[in-house]
Amino acid sequence: MTMAVTTTSHDRDLADMRRGACPALSAPxxxxxxxxxxxxxxxxxxxxxxxxxxRLARRHGNGMLDISARGNLQVRGLSTTAAPLLDADVRALDLPLREGLAVEVPPLAGMDEMEIADPRPLAEAIREGARGITGLAPKMSVVADGHGQLRLSELLADIRLVALRVEGEVRWKVLLGGTEESGRVFNVLRETQAVEATIGLLHRLSELGPRARGHDLAGSLAESAELDMDRPGGGMPASSHPRVKGPFGTFVLAGNLCATGIGPAFGQIVAEKLVALCSEATxxxxxxxxxAFDHSLIFFGEQESCKALTAFAAENGFITSAADSRGQIAxxxxxxxxxxxxxATHEIAARAAAECGDLLDGSFKLHVSGCPKGCAHxxxxxxxxxxxxxxxxxxxLGKASDLPFxxxxFADTNAALRRLADLVRSERRAGENSAACLARLGSGHLAATVMSGRP
Ligand code: SF4
Structure with a gap:
């Protein structure tokens, strides 16, 4: 018999999720x-x-740092007296700190010969244009993606601009809400128009208030646009090269430069381990x-340096390859x-990576969430x-806040996952990946498998 999820707990968790709190440096x-x-x-x-x-994370906090799913660094374990000291000391490091609206670009932007356009000038123009727009949702985000080797397609964005080549010229597809796949196409524009349109959309969102998000505009604006909105991607051409799914691995860049993506398991790292990695990099x-996204750090250097750093990182327990099943867990x-x-999400995830490697074949992210807010994914x-x-x-096929099948x-968590992995292993058809197999089997079959281990 399925254990009931009480309305009260679910509603409370959803209310927590809607808070949308965002821990900035000056407002932890x-x-x-x-x-x-x-x-x-x-x-x-x-x-x-x-x-x-x-070192500041050790001095002022508990020495733990996170690299978030969107590629932000987070310092943990601060007291109320230590937080302002950290703020002042971080500012003294002269880092390129983001102030104001989050306008994100892929980590290889401007160095990637495979990208259709460098999105950084467009991102900067949007950042500038958005100064002074108040009342936006705390987690409002704009993504500008030049369509290169590493893309931000899976990150949620209120407004997304994706470079396209149309009859030899660069255009920017503007989407509202969701991921690149699920967002609604608003328009396809030249760079200057795309910047103006984005600023206009941000003004509209500001007028709607701090709870308004990009997807709230999608319905009304899409109806008034001239494009055929019903076709996926607005009928625009798709990428001409395959998309690299994750940031782990090496990437060849312009000017004899290389990049290597390295990540701590499950996005969290103790300060001393990060110091050791960065000392070796130096x-x-x-x-x-x-x-960068997916809890990664992208290092830039000569090919031999990147290769040696990757080997050092692998020896010291970091994720360095897309084949590492730990990288398939959010x-x-x-x-x-x-x-x-x-x-204890990290404990569960570590056992899942060790015991269910063939289930984690890269076709989906296993999401292990401490509560229905679903911060990691x-x-x-x-x-x-x-x-x-x-x-x-x-x-x-849902979010952490959705109703379960x-x-x-709690004690049966990893055993239940192993039963699902065994099911997929035995039922998988030739050429079928794990995500497709789970979808074909359906919630009923999956539920029977999860419940089969119950006394
Ligand atoms: S338990 Fe996880 S998902 Fe829930 S609020 Fe904490 S970090 Fe976010």
Whole structure:
């Protein structure tokens, strides 16, 4: 029998989720292990600067740092007296700190010979144009994607601009809400018009108030646009080269430069380990780095330096390859780091990576969430394990806040996942990936499997 999720707990969790709190550097938010401050950057920094920040995380916080799913650095475990000291000391590091609206570009932007256009000038123009627009949602975000090797297609964005080549000229497809796949096409424009349109959309959102998000505009504006909105992608041409899904691995860039994507398991790292990685990067002559999506750090340097740093990172337990099943799991800090969490997400995720590697074949992200807020992966996933007051929710094709197809006791979490992995292994058809197999089997079959281990 499926354990019921009480309306009260679900409603409370949803209310928490709607808060949309965002821990900025000067306004840290409370978490399970103290205050949490976010350090959002607009450009690359040196390994030495990250060493400096790591030391501040040890001096003022509890020595733990997160790299968030969107590529922001977070310092954990601050007291109310330490938080302003961290703020002042971080500002003294002279980092390219983001102030105001988040306008994100892919980590290889401007160095990637495969991108259709460098999105940075457009992003800067939007950032400038948005200064003075008040009343936007705290988590409002604009993504400008030049369509290169690493893309931000899976990140949610209120407004997204994606470069296209149309009859030899660059155009920008403007989408509202969602991911690149699920967002609604608003228009396809030249760069200057795209900037003006984005500023206009931000003004409209400001008028609607701080709860308004990009998807709220999609219906009304799409109806008035001239494009054929019913066709996926607005009938515009698709990419001419395959998309690299994740940031882990090496990437060849312009000017004999290379990039290598390295990440701590599950996005969290102790300061000393980050200092060791950055010290090795400095020794190898790595020029710069950027925190990036999927909890990664992208290091830039000569090919040999990148290769040597990747080997060092792999030996020291970092994720360095897309084949690492830990990189196929999106998980928040969970218990005990976050006060809202009911499960130890990192423990569950580590066992899942070790025991269910063939299920995690890169076709979907397993989302392990400490509560229905779903910080690590706000978008839908093929499989979600979510801690709630009523037990462990198991969700198929949904978000952490969606209703589960089954629930399990906390103690049965990894065993339930192993049963699902066994099911996929035995039922998988030739050429079928895990996500497709889960979808074909359907929630009923999956629920019976999860519940089959119950006494
Ligand atoms: S999703 Fe995770 S990090 Fe976010 S509030 Fe819930 S338990 Fe905390």
């Amino acid at each position: 938010m409370m978490s399970g292990d103290g205050l949490l401050a976010r350090v959002a950057l607009t450009a690359a920094i040196s390994p030495g600067q990250l060493i400096g920040l790591s 020794r190898l002559g790595i020029r710069s780095l950027k925190p 998980t928040c800090p969970g218990s005990p780091a976050c006060a809202s969490a009911t499960i 706000p978008q839908a996933s093929a499989l979600v394990l979510c801690g709630t007051a009523a037990g462990l929710s198991v969700i198929h 089954a629930t399990a006791a």
